[in-house]
Amino acid sequence: MKKNILTLIGSLFVAFVLTAAPLSSVGASEKPLKMGALMDFTGIWAELGDRVYKGIQLCMDQAGWKVAGRPIELINEDAASNPTVSMHKTKKLIDYDKVEFLFGPIYGTSTVAIAKYLQRRHLFFMPQGTQDIGLGKFGSAVTVWGTSQLQFIPLGIYLAAKKGWKTVTLGATDYSGGHKYLADLQNGFESKGGKVVQKQFFPPRTVDFGPYLTKLKEADGCMVWFGTGAEYANFRRQYKEFGFLKKMPLGTIMGGAVSESDLQEMGELGVGTIGQNTWVLTRDTAINRKFVDDFRKKYGRDPGAFDAMGHEMASVALAGIKATGGDTNPKKLKKAILGLKMEVAGGPLRFQPEGFGIRNAYMCEVKKVADKYRWVVDYVYPDLTYTPEQFRKLTSKK
Amino acid sequence: MTFEQIFINLLNGISFGVILFLLASGLTMVYGIMGIVNLAHGALYMVGAYVGWSVAIQHGFSYWMATLTGGIVAGFVGLVMERATLRYLYRQINEQVLVTIGFIYVLTNLTQWIWGPRPRAPFTAGMLSGTIQFWGCSYPIHRLTVILIGIVISIAIWWFQEKTRIGAMIQAGMDDKEMTMGLGINLNRISVILFFICSFVAGFAGVIGAQLLGATLGQGFHILGLALVVVIIGGTGSVGGALIGGLILGIFDSFINALVPQIGMWAMYLIAVIVLLVRPQGIMGGRMK
Numbered sequence: 001m002k003k004n005i006l007t008l009i010g011s012l013f014v015a016f017v018l019t020a021a022p023l024s025s026v027g028a029s030e031k032p033l034k035m036g037a038l039m040d041f042t043g044i045w046a047e048l049g050d051r052v053y054k055g056i057q058l059c060m061d062q063a064g065w066k067v068a069g070r071p072i073e074l075i076n077e078d079a080a081s082n083p084t085v086s087m088h089k090t091k092k093l094i095d096y097d098k099v100e101f102l103f104g105p106i107y108g109t110s111t112v113a114i115a116k117y118l119q120r121r122h123l124f125f126m127p128q129g130t131q132d133i134g135l136g137k138f139g140s141a142v143t144v145w146g147t148s149q150l151q152f153i154p155l156g157i158y159l160a161a162k163k164g165w166k167t168v169t170l171g172a173t174d175y176s177g178g179h180k181y182l183a184d185l186q187n188g189f190e191s192k193g194g195k196v197v198q199k200q201f202f203p204p205r206t207v208d209f210g211p212y213l214t215k216l217k218e219a220d221g222c223m224v225w226f227g228t229g230a231e232y233a234n235f236r237r238q239y240k241e242f243g244f245l246k247k248m249p250l251g252t253i254m255g256g257a258v259s260e261s262d263l264q265e266m267g268e269l270g271v272g273t274i275g276q277n278t279w280v281l282t283r284d285t286a287i288n289r290k291f292v293d294d295f296r297k298k299y300g301r302d303p304g305a306f307d308a309m310g311h312e313m314a315s316v317a318l319a320g321i322k323a324t325g326g327d328t329n330p331k332k333l334k335k336a337i338l339g340l341k342m343e344v345a346g347g348p349l350r351f352q353p354e355g356f357g358i359r360n361a362y363m364c365e366v367k368k369v370a371d372k373y374r375w376v377v378d379y380v381y382p383d384l385t386y387t388p389e390q391f392r393k394l395t396s397k398k
Numbered sequence: 399m400t401f402e403q404i405f406i407n408l409l410n411g412i413s414f415g416v417i418l419f420l421l422a423s424g425l426t427m428v429y430g431i432m433g434i435v436n437l438a439h440g441a442l443y444m445v446g447a448y449v450g451w452s453v454a455i456q457h458g459f460s461y462w463m464a465t466l467t468g469g470i471v472a473g474f475v476g477l478v479m480e481r482a483t484l485r486y487l488y489r490q491i492n493e494q495v496l497v498t499i500g501f502i503y504v505l506t507n508l509t510q511w512i513w514g515p516r517p518r519a520p521f522t523a524g525m526l527s528g529t530i531q532f533w534g535c536s537y538p539i540h541r542l543t544v545i546l547i548g549i550v551i552s553i554a555i556w557w558f559q560e561k562t563r564i565g566a567m568i569q570a571g572m573d574d575k576e577m578t579m580g581l582g583i584n585l586n587r588i589s590v591i592l593f594f595i596c597s598f599v600a601g602f603a604g605v606i607g608a609q610l611l612g613a614t615l616g617q618g619f620h621i622l623g624l625a626l627v628v629v630i631i632g633g634t635g636s637v638g639g640a641l642i643g644g645l646i647l648g649i650f651d652s653f654i655n656a657l658v659p660q661i662g663m664w665a666m667y668l669i670a671v672i673v674l675l676v677r678p679q680g681i682m683g684g685r686m687k
Contacts, residue, residue, distance in 0.1 A: 046515035243536030
């Protein structure tokens with residue numbers, strides 16, 4: 001009897017081992033890859049968060065929600081344009097959802113809030129913009145956007161060298177990013193002999209620009225930075241109403257914030273706007289055409305620069321994870337991503353050792369093309385590769 | 399600052415002040431007459447602005463149709479709020495505050511659900527989109543129209559309160575609720591009408607204000623803060639106070655942003671603190687209702 005029981009237990013054990021082994025090996029190779037998307041779906045950056053998330057989703061669709069044999073599970077959380085909420089949601093994504101990778105957040109201040117925590121928890125993350133936090137210090141992050149210097153110093157150079165402006169008046173929303181973007185543009189503009197005659201900063205959420213326009217100094221042109229297209233449209237309309245549009249051209253420093261939808265809504269008012277872009281809808285490459293077509297099919301509207309950015313972020317993430325064979329170890333993943341040279345919707349993309357994207361900067365102007373208002377490329381600064389040392393030299397003037 | 403700049407800033411301030419008045423007048427009447435602290439009043443303004451945008455821009459109807467529709471939709475949303483919750487919370491200030499803050503979140507999220515997160519740029523009637531010249535300076539016609547509308551609405555509210563039977567009933571209810579009800583006046587029905595009118599004015603103000611401020615999801619909280627400052631300056635329950643408070647705040651905001659923009663974000667709240675310290679009942683509070 002005892003022998004029979006032992007035989008039975010032994011048989012069961014052998015059967016368990018024989019069946020469990022292949023099961024566990026299947027489990028390892030097809031273990032779902034949980035990716036977090038910490039996006040600002042509410043608050044002041046809600047529009048951008050929604051756009052970036054749509055771009056990420058589209059890329060996942062195109063990839064069949066699978067990478068390196070692992071099915072992808074995308075878990076989104078609302079960072080609410082708020083650093084405290086971002087930290088809370090980050091902890092939830094790591095401890096409860098057990099994500100292995102994080103997209104976002106959009107808001108730079110939230111990125112600053114969570115960066116050290118993510119570093120401590122060994123989680124790789126891909127924020128939208130991180131130029132102010134010294135990305136190089138955080139071994140487990142990259143950003144496809146690059147830096148504001150990479151984008152806005154060339155804009156300053158372009159305005160002075162290509163547009164022939166000798167003087168410019170500047171304005172921006174009064175927060176750390178606004179100050180930095182104006183300084184970057186100023187560095188580029190002054191490096192080519194231009195002069196900034198005035199800088200004005202508008203409190204966040206300013207909608208009545210009358211007080212600022214009454215004391216606007218005349219120059220060869222005016223450049224402003226706003227986080228959303230609606231703010232720029234509002235400023236441009238008031239700029240025109242106060243009679244400035246006839247006297248000096250107006251541009252937006254970050255053209256990408258003024259989406260295709262904003263351009264159609266502005267109509268003729270937007271024509272002549274100058275701006276820098278990392279992506280343009282009309283860029284005629286196979287990958288961009290596919291992105292635009294698929295986006296229109298999925299969402300029923302034209303994509304904008306932030307939709308494209310989400311798509312680029314996801315494309316880079318998937319390419320990196322594919323290169324590591326599905327491994328999301330931050331060190332391996334960062335090494336793999338830094339080694340990438342790929343074509344994304346916005347053009348060729350590679351990375352600096354610090355993790356910033358090296359990419360094209362498109363100097364554009366809004367024009368009417370076949371009954372639609374579009375950003376049209378006037379000049380391209382390709383494959384921008386300023387080193388951190390070069391930047392420091394340029395920015396040390398301010 | 400030149401004379402031209404002073405004059406333009408004064409006009410800017412008055413036009414912004416009129417929008418604040420339109421918003422605060424409903425807020426102060428609902429509190430003064432019904433005793434309801436409706437913190438969702440700014441959210442009703444936002445709803446009006448988005449509905450107006452849909453009517454005028456998305457569907458191409460006239461701007462004046464948009465102002466009417468924005469007001470009516472906000473009026474009905476306010477009515478639902480009052481009938482569903484606030485009528486059970488008379489004299490319960492804490493509960494009113496909690497419920498109406500909840501309504502701000504509900505309305506903001508519903509608005510985002512319907513219109514998406516993208517802010518809507520300012521819009522106006524085609525006939526108002528031009529400019530006129532002052533001493534060689536261009537000035538937008540729609541800003542002058544806002545001032546004109548403010549004058550008309552002030553007169554209309556004064557007429558409604560002082561010259562109509564319902565206005566007299568409302569004033570009687572403000573002075574002595576029990577006695578008014580004892581005279582056989584259905585104050586409950588009057589309250590419903592009043593809440594609808596005040597919500598209508600909030601939505602109407604949203605579309606009028608959208609000429610300058612556009613429509614954004616944050617307005618529920620942001621514009622409410624300004625309206626509360628207007629009520630503090632003018633005095634609760636006083637429409638005249640709301641007008642004076644709105645103009646003071648609008649003009650102050652305009653000049654502060656022109657002269658010292660660094661403190662523009664919080665300077666107007668400083669006025670509220672000073673008024674609370676010096677004259678807690680507000681400029682018109684306790685004297686004129």
